Amino acid sequence: MIIAPSILSADFGNLEKSIEPVKDAKWLHVDVMDGHFVPNITIGPVVVKGLRGITEQVLDTHLMITDPLKYAKAYVDAGSDRITFHFEAVSDAIKTAEEIKKLGVKVGVSIKPKTDVKVLLKVLEYVDQVLVMSVEPGFGGQDFMPEAVEKIKELVTLRKVIDNNYLIEVDGGINKETAALCKEAGVDVLVAGSYIFKDKNPAARMNDLR
Numbered sequence: 001m002i003i004a005p006s007i008l009s010a011d012f013g014n015l016e017k018s019i020e021p022v023k024d025a026k027w028l029h030v031d032v033m034d035g036h037f038v039p040n041i042t043i044g045p046v047v048v049k050g051l052r053g054i055t056e057q058v059l060d061t062h063l064m065i066t067d068p069l070k071y072a073k074a075y076v077d078a079g080s081d082r083i084t085f086h087f088e089a090v091s092d093a094i095k096t097a098e099e100i101k102k103l104g105v106k107v108g109v110s111i112k113p114k115t116d117v118k119v120l121l122k123v124l125e126y127v128d129q130v131l132v133m134s135v136e137p138g139f140g141g142q143d144f145m146p147e148a149v150e151k152i153k154e155l156v157t158l159r160k161v162i163d164n165n166y167l168i169e170v171d172g173g174i175n176k177e178t179a180a181l182c183k184e185a186g187v188d189v190l191v192a193g194s195y196i197f198k199d200k201n202p203a204a205r206m207n208d209l210r
């Protein structure tokens with residue numbers, strides 16, 4: 001299982017020091033918000049470029065933005081390795097996935113808590129990962145919505161019939177207890193922000209999740 005610390009809850013006054021305790025995590029999760037698709041504004045390509053300069057970790061970039069195709073290249077150029085867009089933000093998810101893949105990165109599609117897994121049926125064979133939101137996107141530190149567990153199970157079942165081995169990722173409200181529920185359901189990637197970074201000992205929190 002991959003644990004992807006979400007830097008949204010890290011200290012932006014000193015990102016390098018803040019991510020040091022999680023340097024053995026294979027991935028870092030980067031939450032991009034545009035103040036339009038979600039009511040918050042966060043990380044632009046310049047920050048990704050800065051991160052790229054201080055770590056070789058996989059930068060798993062979660063675009064919570066209205067026009068992912070307009071900005072995906074800027075994030076790839078800045079150093080993002082994986083780009084996830086929101087199904088709700090686009091009119092043609094297959095085309096969006098294909099265009100992002102052409103940029104030379106892995107692509108993911110994400111659904112908000114109220115969006116049904118079934119809407120993804122046609123796009124599943126085009127993506128490298130599916131990100132299940134277990135909180136309303138926009139902010140760290142919210143409570144896990146248990147409906148996400150069923151969605152993970154559905155995606156595990158669908159993966160058996162769809163000829164594509166996408167990763168299943170869950171994002172929002174992950175702590176020791178909710179991580180266990182998701183693992184049992186078959187998740188591959190756990191994103192955790194506040195649980196890791198709002199503790200005095202982020203490395204210990206990483207180990208707890210492991």
Ligand code: DX5
Nearest residue numbers: 006137138140141173193194
């Ligand atoms: C929320 C973001 C999450 C967030 C998770 O919109 O997509 O990645 O950082 O934070 P926690 O783990 O605190 O719920």
Ligand code: ZN
Nearest residue numbers: 031062171191
């Ligand atoms: Zn995220």
